[in-house]
Amino acid sequence: MSDLIDRNGAISPADVEWLHLLVGDWQVISDLAFADLVLWLPTQDDDFVAIAQCRPSTAATVHHEDIVGSHAPRGFVATLREAMTTQQICRVGEARWTGAYAIREEAIPVVRAGRTIAVIARETHLGASRTPSRLEINYVESADELCGMIARGEFPAANAATGRRRGAPRVGDGLVRLNSEGEVLYASPNALSAFHWLGVSDEIVGRSLAEVITPLIEDSNPVDESMPLVLMGRAAWRTDIESRGVSLSLRAQPVTEHGTRMGAVLLVRDVSELRRRERELMTKDATIREIHHRVKNNLQTVAALLRLQARRSTSTEVKEALDGAMRRVATIATVHEALSQTIDEVVDFDDVFGRALRLAADVAAFGGAPVTFVREGAFGRVTAADATPLAVILTELVTNAVEHGLARQGGTVTVASSREGRTLTVKVIDDGVGVDPSAMDGLGTQIVTTLVDTVLDGSISWASRTGGGTEVTLQTRLAEMNE
Incomplete structure (x- = not known):
């Protein structure tokens, strides 16, 4: 509607907003009047163009086709002009025949601040002629009252519910x-x-x-x-x-x-049934959030037990394995913590990954070599089904970059993400020693490739960078969100 107004009319933004308010509320009038409503905007060449229309849900429609964007019929233009000039509701003297049925037409001036800015055509289908019931009489009388308010600039109400x-x-x-x-x-x-x-x-x-x-x-x-x-x-x-x-x-x-x-x-x-269903949904949402909260607590407990066991272990190999298991469990707990704070199964993955990145930072701090983490781009919102494997994969990739690429001399790990619709591309780049063939057979790499292939149904590749370092590229198509 705004585009049609810009192309055909010359009215102020306040007048445009008034017309939008009118169209937002005029379904009530159409249903009460048993009539189609068409909003005609005067053009700069002394014509009228339809910028909106409304069909009644209580009676047969006059316009089976969409007439928005068309110009007013020649025989009705004079009535529209009269309504604009007099600021009075003008009714066509005789019904107009379309061939199959007759139509009664009225022109209602749309007045704002004492000026007529448009005209509404009220078109009633006269195909089913019969004696109106008491309900229909009250409907039409109510419609007449509201139409009179439009002509006096008293409808729509600027402070109505939104x-x-x-x-x-x-x-x-x-x-x-x-x-x-x-x-x-x-x-x-x-x-x-x-x-x-x-x-x-x-x-x-x-x-x-x-x-x-x-x-x-x-x-x-x-x-x-x-x-x-x-x-x-x-x-x-x-x-x-x-x-x-x-x-x-x-x-x-x-x-x-x-x-x-x-x-x-x-x-x-x-609306008793509607409110009952809303309460049921609220209860289910609260239950789901509580489940995620409890799962998060249980996973954090498991991670704490693994950490304690790792500290008590005297074997370096066992200690590293327990630390890796603890980190993966903690990463999954982070996703459930984010899910426990939302009303849907969708999370802001930038926040989730920020928390998971701190786990990798702990690994870097424990190693002693200075490591800097850089984030570029954004992940956006992803579903719970994608969030968990994605968080585990990226945590593994960043941790591997720290442990195998930067463990001795330190350096920088850059995580660059870009998203086009549902397609997500993530690059994990380090400036370390490059691809270590022995690390490609490790448990972390196996976890990553398995999750990418079987869960995310994506692709991942490792490549050495010119000048040193490794670049890992992950690409996947995320699940569709119901929002």
């Missing part, structure tokens, strides 16, 4: 119309059922909705501070009410006329 509080409930979930005192003028059957499940047993029409609902709220349940404003229809906001195991989501839209609140349209939906 984020997850915006959009739902929908019109079909349940509708309540309130007067200026917060008393119920009409409640749809779905709305009555929702309040009945909450515990309302008496008739609510003619009564204050706030006075009906408030006694049903249990003292143990937290109460949203905005709830009274929503129940009275005084704020364009959304709130949740819980009682007796039932959860209702309510969204209010005040109806104003020249700044005076005349009533409100209240949408209500029973």
